[in-house]
Each structure stands twice: as structure tokens, then as C-alpha cells.
Amino acid sequence: MSALKDVADLTTDEADAEVTRLSSEIRKHDRAYYQNDAPKISDAAYDALRLRLIAIEDRFPLLVRPDSPTQKVGATPSGKFGEVRHARPMLSLGNAFNDEDVADFIGRVRRFLGLTEADDVQFTAEPKIDGLSASLRYEKGELVLGATRGDGGTGENITANLKTLNDIPHRLDGDAPDLLEVRGEVYMSHADFAALNARQREIGKPEYKNPRNAAAGSLRQIDPSITASRSLQFFAYAWGELSGPLAETQYESVQRLGALGFTINPEMIVTGKLETLLEAYRGIEKRRATLDYDIDGVVYKVDRLDYQARLGQVARAPRWAIAHKFPAERATTILNDIEIQVGRTGALTPVAKLEPVTVGGVVVSNATLHNEDEIARKDIRIGDTVVLQRAGDVIPQIVEVITSERPEGAQPFEPLKTCPCPLETPTAREFNERTGKMDAVRRCTGELACPFQKKEHLKHFSSRKAFDIEGLGEKQIEAFFEEGLVREPADIFTLAMRNREGEVQPPLQEREGWGETSVGNLFAAIEGRRTIGLARLLNALGIRHVGEGTARLLARAYTSWTAFKTAATAAAEDGEAREGLLGIDGVGETATDAIGRYFAEPHNLELVQRLEDQITIEDAEAVAADSPVAGKTIVFTGTLERVTRDEAKAKAQSLGAKVSGSVSAKTDILVAGPGAGSKLKKATELGVQTLTEDEWFELIGG
Numbered sequence: 001m002s003a004l005k006d007v008a009d010l011t012t013d014e015a016d017a018e019v020t021r022l023s024s025e026i027r028k029h030d031r032a033y034y035q036n037d038a039p040k041i042s043d044a045a046y047d048a049l050r051l052r053l054i055a056i057e058d059r060f061p062l063l064v065r066p067d068s069p070t071q072k073v074g075a076t077p078s079g080k081f082g083e084v085r086h087a088r089p090m091l092s093l094g095n096a097f098n099d100e101d102v103a104d105f106i107g108r109v110r111r112f113l114g115l116t117e118a119d120d121v122q123f124t125a126e127p128k129i130d131g132l133s134a135s136l137r138y139e140k141g142e143l144v145l146g147a148t149r150g151d152g153g154t155g156e157n158i159t160a161n162l163k164t165l166n167d168i169p170h171r172l173d174g175d176a177p178d179l180l181e182v183r184g185e186v187y188m189s190h191a192d193f194a195a196l197n198a199r200q201r202e203i204g205k206p207e208y209k210n211p212r213n214a215a216a217g218s219l220r221q222i223d224p225s226i227t228a229s230r231s232l233q234f235f236a237y238a239w240g241e242l243s244g245p246l247a248e249t250q251y252e253s254v255q256r257l258g259a260l261g262f263t264i265n266p267e268m269i270v271t272g273k274l275e276t277l278l279e280a281y282r283g284i285e286k287r288r289a290t291l292d293y294d295i296d297g298v299v300y301k302v303d304r305l306d307y308q309a310r311l312g313q314v315a316r317a318p319r320w321a322i323a324h325k326f327p328a329e330r331a332t333t334i335l336n337d338i339e340i341q342v343g344r345t346g347a348l349t350p351v352a353k354l355e356p357v358t359v360g361g362v363v364v365s366n367a368t369l370h371n372e373d374e375i376a377r378k379d380i381r382i383g384d385t386v387v388l389q390r391a392g393d394v395i396p397q398i399v400e401v402i403t404s405e406r407p408e409g410a411q412p413f414e415p416l417k418t419c420p421c422p423l424e425t426p427t428a429r430e431f432n433e434r435t436g437k438m439d440a441v442r443r444c445t446g447e448l449a450c451p452f453q454k455k456e457h458l459k460h461f462s463s464r465k466a467f468d469i470e471g472l473g474e475k476q477i478e479a480f481f482e483e484g485l486v487r488e489p490a491d492i493f494t495l496a497m498r499n500r501e502g503e504v505q506p507p508l509q510e511r512e513g514w515g516e517t518s519v520g521n522l523f524a525a526i527e528g529r530r531t532i533g534l535a536r537l538l539n540a541l542g543i544r545h546v547g548e549g550t551a552r553l554l555a556r557a558y559t560s561w562t563a564f565k566t567a568a569t570a571a572a573e574d575g576e577a578r579e580g581l582l583g584i585d586g587v588g589e590t591a592t593d594a595i596g597r598y599f600a601e602p603h604n605l606e607l608v609q610r611l612e613d614q615i616t617i618e619d620a621e622a623v624a625a626d627s628p629v630a631g632k633t634i635v636f637t638g639t640l641e642r643v644t645r646d647e648a649k650a651k652a653q654s655l656g657a658k659v660s661g662s663v664s665a666k667t668d669i670l671v672a673g674p675g676a677g678s679k680l681k682k683a684t685e686l687g688v689q690t691l692t693e694d695e696w697f698e699l700i701g702g
Helices: 012-035 043-059 099-113 190-202 211-219 224-228 250-259 274-290 305-311 372-378 451-461 474-483 489-500 516-527 534-540 548-558 561-570 575-582 589-600 602-612 645-654 678-686 693-700
Strands: 083-085 094-096 123-129 132-139 142-148 154-156 179-187 233-242 269-271 295-302 321-325 329-342 348-359 362-368 385-390 397-401 427-432 437-444 531-533 616-618 633-637 658-660 669-672 689-691
Touching: 012 043, 012 329, 012 348, 012 362, 012 437, 043 094, 043 321, 094 099, 099 274, 099 295, 099 305, 099 321, 099 645, 123 233, 123 250, 123 274, 132 211, 132 233, 179 211, 190 211, 211 224, 233 250, 250 305, 269 274, 274 295, 295 305, 329 451, 348 385, 348 437, 362 385, 362 397, 372 397, 372 437, 451 474, 451 489, 489 516, 489 602, 531 534, 534 548, 534 561, 534 616, 548 561, 561 575, 561 589, 561 602, 575 589, 589 602, 633 645, 633 678, 645 658, 645 693, 669 678, 669 693, 678 689, 689 693
Parallel strands: 094 321, 531 616, 633 658, 633 669, 669 689
Antiparallel strands: 083 154, 123 269, 123 295, 132 142, 132 179, 142 154, 179 233, 295 321, 329 348, 329 385, 348 362, 385 397, 427 437
């Protein structure tokens, strides 16, 4: 049997099905870890689930959903500590699962920078520590603030706890910049982890599942003396805000941190050769068991800091770094059943219910089966002995059936013709006009009539990257929905009134698990979200193929809800409105068609109107409004000689411009390099302002 497909080989529908499963798993573990401090799997396994999802969404950006766990770098601050706003975001990393992915990463770097194979580009390689990211702020050599990564933009103030670590200096030795924000990883050694669990057993308390869980729990104690008793350690490997540069390269800057008194990883190397990077990776992998700390891969970074600055970042990760994950782990178990999960978009995802088995230190009882075509291709039957794989320590996949062990009566999977919801609405596989094939995913045709889809819409509506309503999680949505208290988004904002006026019986505060304080906190959280930014609202609506990234593009392009709604409502029938959506760089036909369908549906318009009556929608903030190109639509064509096309587009967007791939009457400026063809001709015919590359840089001030 063939192995699991690489991310690069997935079709859109295969990726969509996997995204549904991965997102559900990650949200479940988010609740267990961040809210209850009781993880169900190891933190390494959780991180790997998230990295796999990031890889798929990077490959298929239109599948990014409003509530996707990847749209947050870490976890929203818990509220136990004061919040700290990071001066520079603490980003996550893209990932690589094999040698080809690493080669592709290096190729992307060269292409973005406009370099040839002959040009020298150095990279660092260092172990990826499996710990908890932290930031240390020093002013004139004194440690003044320590924080967790949090969601990447805002973390928790844990200064007192971090000061208990022996290898975090309170005052820096040597000539440090007046302002220096040091970033690194807090971890617990294997020896200290074993000693901690021995103490836990002695006092009759639960043991920690792995060193990273122990480090995270220890670092987030309200009482710093508990943190001090846990023997945590810190590796410095990066920096945030600086008053002056540490050095000109990544490697030299890290060595400078070592000279200032921080512990740095001795395994770090620098090289310009792919082969040497891969040799370092394999060498570290072989020594993995001998290291006294957990690692789950190797991180590669572009060494030159000026190259890093040019490369910049995407929404969640820098373009100049990547994490090369360690290989998959496998195990054999029995497939006891196949269950169907219905996602927000109606996708029916088959899930393998397995005889529990330990894979890489994690007990696995479920695995995704992608779709019915994959089940048929692999001839997976209920009762089979199957081989599991956690690719790159990610969510389990069934990669092979051991047919020689197949029992008599093993049952083939029968695709559901009706949705498992109480309405039993028909299911169907849509015909994709662009590919000329049937979609791999079977969907419930009930849309918002389907209870499963309604519930999923409500869950992501209140989720972190949408309305972010504290206290209204999946469990509460499930309960409110089943009782009929919340059936659509507007119901959330009328719940307090209905509870106060006696429509909710018994009142929430008299129910088990609730009280005056918890109900008051929930209603306060709901009230605090009556004002919402445009991008968050577009996320929250749950329009298929409109994730957080697309929502930001739409918000930036239309600025106001009124302007967007007008265009979206007209998009299904008005060609000009549709072209306006398509003209936004990064918004393709799939998302445009989905927006048009959503706003052409009267039921959706009524739902949206009822929601509008309850909330205030803030206009999107203008980006670089004082720049000479803010709000203008720019098209680049021909060969650019001073920068690459990607750099030019990124710069224009940072100045508040909209970048389009086609020339129309709405184009403000065409930047034409040598070799410009049809776009230049069309721009001339339409009277669009045309600039050379030099004139463009003169306009924007270099």
C-alpha cells in the first residue's frame, strides 16, 4: 500500500477534509491544556498537530478558517498574570518533513532575494528545543520584564518566575545594547523531570506526561517559589526589540548573547551547503536520545540579518526560517469502527475508531481517513489490522492495511447517503467544473438547516480569532444550541436580556455548573464584544473559503462593512462587483464565488441583518495612510531589476496599497519593468499612470 501523501500532493478537497479533523483535535487539546492544565497528549504531539495544519494551510490558503488554531501563534493569555504586548511579534515557524522540503525552503529564499545558485547564502542549524518560549527585556543591562509568547502578539508577565531560573541573568555582563529583548526556550532536563515526577509520586499527586508539560506548568505558577523548586533552564537563541544590533549575522548574534551571560546551544552550526545542513540534522537526530532535553527537530535560519529583513514574514511565520521535523513514527492496531464527523461546511469526514495504541509516547484511539475515495483506494475495512503513522509527530493517519491479518467478516465502508444529523438530509459529492471531476469530499446538503453545521458555525463565531467571547466555548455552545437558547449569532447578544426577562427557564445562574459570578462574567464578555473589527467579523461569518488571511485582505480593500456588503451582495450577478473582488491580490475565484453565493442566499442575509442590529462594526484601519500610494491599486509587470516581484508587492502592501494581478479601469498605477507586454498595452489604452521601477522607488521614497 502507498504511504500517506505529502502536503504538496494533496488535492484541495483532501486538504479540506484533513483541516476539519486537525482543527477539531487541536481545539480539544487547547481546552485541555490551556484552560484546564490537564493535557490529553504530550505537548510535543500537540505542537506537531499544529505544525501539520500550518503546512496544509500554507499550501491551501483559501482553506484557512476563521477559527483555525493556526491563526494564533500560541495561546491567548489565561488571565492569571498581567498581559504584556510584545514590541515585535513572537512568531511560529513553518515546517519541513523531508529533505525535499528543506531544498524547497532554500529555493524559496533564493527566489525571493533574486539570487542565483552561484550566490552564497549561509544558514544556521540548531536543535528545536521542545519547551516554552519566553522573552526577557533588559534596559541598561537590568532585567525589567519577562513574558510568555502567548498568542504571539500578547503574552503573560511572568517576570518573577523567570528570575528564579539560574541561567537567566538579572544583570548582563559585557557591553549590551541599552535596550535588549532576549528570546529563547524554557525547558526541563530529563534528569530534573524524573526527579519531579518522583516527588509527585511521593506526595500522591499526578505525574507530568513529559518535560515540556512540566516546564509549562512550572513556569505559569502564581507562586514563584514553586517555579524555583522545579529546576528549569533557558536556552537563548533569538531577540526582539533592540536599541542597537548585536552583530551582522544570526550566528554571531547568538554568540554575542552567550558572551553576555546567556546559555546558548553548543549544537548550533552555520553553513552554505544543503548537504551540510542535512548532515547536521541527521547527526542531531542520532544524538537525540543522548541529549538531556527534549527536541523535536532542527531549525534552519538565514544567517545574514539584512537578508532576514528583506525576506520578512507571512501572517504567522518568518520567511527566513523553517523547522525540519523528525521522521514519522508507526504502530499497528485494530480498526474497530468508522464514524462520521460533520464539519462547518457540511464536509463528512470519516474517522477511524481504533483499539488504543501508544505511538511516540501518545495513546492514540482515533485517526483521520480523509474521505471515501481514500478508504476505497486503501481497501480499509472495519475489523482490519492497520498501520498508523504520525508524520512529523502529527495527527495519526492509516497508511497501510495488513491484509494477511484481515478477519472473516471485515466490513467494507459504505458512504452515507444521508447526513447523520436528526434531519437526515441527503449527502452529495459536488461536481467541480474547474477540474471536471467529482469532489473527493461528500457533503451534507442541508447547509444551515443541518444542526451539525449550525453548531460548528456558532463555535467558530465565538472562537479566539473571530468574536473571541471568553467563557463561550464549544461546550457552552453545544449546551445552548441543544436547548434552543442560541441558534444563530444574534441570539448570543440577546441571551442576557432573555435570561433577565425570564425567557430562559431555569435562569442560567440557577443551573448546575453556573452561578451568579460565572453568568455575570459570560454576559460581560458578550457585551464587551458588541463592537467588532471588520476583519474579525468577516472571519466570524463562516463564509466558505474565507479564512483570517482572506478576511484581512477584504477588510483592507473595502475598509467599511457597508462597502464590503454592497460589493458582496452584488457579486453573484454583477460582473463589475465580482471583478472588484477578484482584483484583490490573494482573493481568487473560489473565495469570490463563495462570497457571492453566501450573500445571494436570503436566509444568510436575514441572519446577517439580525446580527447587524446587535453589534457595531468598526472600519478597518488604514495601513500607512500617509504614504503616497495608500489606498491605490498597483500592478507590477515585466522584469524588476532592483528587487524581486515578491519584495515589490510586499513593500506596496506595507504602504497601504492594494496589489492586483490584472489591469482594469480601477488600476491606479502600473509599474512596468523591461519586457512588459499586454498589461502595459492595456494600461496605456485605459489611461492608467505608468511608472518605471526607478520612478516607483522615487514615488515611495526608496
